[in-house]
Amino acid sequence: MSNLNLHHLRLFRAVAREGNLTDAARSLNISQSAVSTQIRTLEAALGHDLFDRVGRTLQLTEAGRIALDHADEIFRAADHLTATLNRAEGQRRVLRIGALATLSRNFQMRFLEPLLGRDDVEVVLRSGTQESLLRRLEALSLDVVLTNLVPARDAGSPYLVRRLDEQPVSLVGTPARRSGGGVEQLLAENPLILPTPETALRAGFDAMVDRMGIVPRIAAEGDDMAMLRLLARADVGLAVIPPIVVKGELESGILVELERLTGITEVFFAVTMRRRFPNPLIKDVLP
Template identity: 65%
Template sequence: MLNLHHLRLFRAVALDGTLTGAARRLNLSQSALSTQLRALEASLGHDLFERRGRGLVLTEAGHIALDHAEAIFRTADDLTATLRQTGQGRQALRVGALATLSRNFQLQFLAPVIGRADVEVVLRSGSLAELLRGLDALTLDVVLTNLAPPGDAASPWLIHHLAEQPVSLIGTPARIGADTRPLARLLAEEPLILPTGDTALRASIDAMLARLGITPLVAAEADDMAMLRLLVREDAGLAVLPPIVVRDEIGAGLLREAARLDGISESFLAVTRRRRFGNPLLADLLGAK
């Protein structure tokens, strides 16, 4: 029988790289820790470490054991987090959102659960790397983003395509007026408010401008949809945005759509982690998309 206590000690040593450091963190003597590691190696039939200098390096068998140990303890953490909520009066849905993502889109995604007496929605924002770490550590149930995380066949991420939003030139009624200029002239003659160059949307816009042979007059750039929204409301120029970002302003007549940028769109994604015990609230939200 595999001793899970020994496996947990092995993982601590593998992550630390030294017997001394792991023993100190585990509040064990080095001799006790070494004895239990040898017992694990005996039960598995393979050496898990080889000594190099003052450190310990995983063998091939050690790497395999560490991969399985991570999966085992992640499942245990997943089970604990899920079952702690069972029987509670309210369920928690822990959502991470890219700091630059449209707030309107976030609210649209969460609309089915917002206001429910039995649901507590916990929202956190950050960079994609920070949010994926939270997802991996099971402190988040889902990450909302417009940037797909890198991945391969071994990636733990599940990517759910939620929506594909059109992109338009947006401006104030005073700037647009009864303007009937074609799109190319608007792009060439009006100051533009653009997403920054490190966004997927900006790459598509730059490619379109290059095809049209236009060198734009850039009034402002921002990586935050909320800031783009404020800049266009202040009439700094025409903003290149998905209309959903300024849906309320368009509905109130504060902003207008000057032209649709055909062939350019913004993808909105939900990223989850492969889990044995998923959040049922999240399953309902994704199933509705």
């Protein structure tokens, strides 16, 4: 490790940023062969390959991703050194979390609770589609993906899927929509705000109303729980959602939980991958 120095790390960061030796060498104003030699020296010092060649580009290996995290931290500390000689800088670790864009924000906040307020932790949040988040997970740019959709798995699947929570689903609306009737009367008499048909929650709801012989009157559909919450607040109709989505509104009385829909739940999962160097913060948020 005596051969490891800031010069090696600076070259390594340039290659990681540019994705190839030619552009990295140009940005550093040195020869490509010099960059290549120094990267090999760094890999020898660390005992791991830092890049995989994919076509004409260089992509970080898992060890490379970890090395980049530490390199970034080293250079941040160097940047702060002259201004902070009178106090010690605490080491900050980074956890990169991806969440399905339609996932309940309240659930995400509850997942993050063990890390909130910690001076040694930086949380990076990304949202997107299931497909894009899983690609980022495989590319090592995310540590964990939060979703309510189980990814397709087979014997060769790289994903580790952990069930985090299961939330009930209810009919939620403004207090004015209270009635003395039960679930069937509420469904028959009120316009409904529903998740889109491709969701697991909607599939369960459609099966339930089919058994009851009810043709629902749909006022709105959406794949974003935050939008369903806003539509319910605007009294567009009764929303079919987990109460956790509208926790604040229920506590304040803006919305009320009218009836629990028996047999329908929303299940939340954490998706990770088996890695040689797992992020140590994962154990703080996963049971």
